[in-house]
Amino acid sequence: MIGTDEMSSTGMDITESFRPEDLSKTDFFDFVTAPDMDIGIGVGVSLHPHNHSHERIPTAANISHDGGGGGGSSTDVRGNGGNSNSNLNNSNNGCSDPTLQSYETRNLINVCRHFSYEQGQRPTPNVREYFYYIDHEGMLFLDDAKIKNFTSCLKEKKFLKFFFNRVKLNNTKRYDTEFPYISPCGRELNYIRCDDVPIVYTEVKQNCEEGKDELLYAHAGDLLKVDFQPEKIYINPTTGRVYHPAWQKVGDIGLIRSKLAIELSKNFEFNNGEQMSPTHFNWRGKCYPLKNDWILGIKKYGIYA
Known part of the structure; x- marks a missing residue:
């Protein structure tokens, strides 16, 4: 890999x-x-x-x-x-x-589940398996790295693009509970577990040429990005974590990292009271009513619309 x-x-x-x-x-x-x-x-x-x-x-x-x-x-x-x-x-x-x-x-x-693995193991002669971890800041690590911080994460942007473009829900029936996501690469299977979800948005950037804003993810710069939908920002009322839609094969949901969420939080309006979930989001001079019905069907939580 x-x-x-x-x-x-x-x-x-x-x-x-x-x-x-x-x-x-x-x-x-x-x-x-x-x-x-x-x-x-x-x-x-x-x-x-x-x-x-x-x-x-x-x-x-x-x-x-x-x-x-x-x-x-x-x-x-x-x-x-x-x-x-x-x-x-x-x-x-x-x-x-x-x-x-x-x-x-x-x-x-x-x-309660116990299991074992070895990096690069071969369950069959033609298959190698590796194991990764993605933290709540979107950094990618080898799962068995003893220290997980910025110095030990994988940083090469072309590799990150290659890896994250292949991330999807793990339907292999191998390690699918412990590692619910996978990034297959030919005969290599890269199993992934996460602090939350594999897609973590790290930065919002204005695309002046196309007249839209984009969310960058996985610390790969402009190589990995999606259109920003300000009306679909969702705050989990129990955890307080902030989410944005993703695409189907990764479970339809991405996490907004802490630093970016703090920056965006000043744009929320709470028309139902400060102790209730926000109702509107202000972005570039426009007030968006929040539309959070998309959250009901996400596979990450095992709920289907």
């Missing part, structure tokens, strides 16, 4: 018991509670201490856009991403967002 010069040959074998005392205090920041087990169930758990990046979007509605689930040595792969809490209430009836319910259930199941 292009860009895999740093590929580790370390095997991943998940056989040890999960003990809450192995986790640092920071590990519990993004946990959800499992009362029946009397422990915190990690979302994107590592058994080694690591740092999280948590940022708050400073809006009247307490919109949050927290990080988590990214750093640390991957000796145990349990779950697909960080989950966080927000004080933002549901705009309709105060109930929790149904999209998150399925997400938490899926991660709860993942924690």
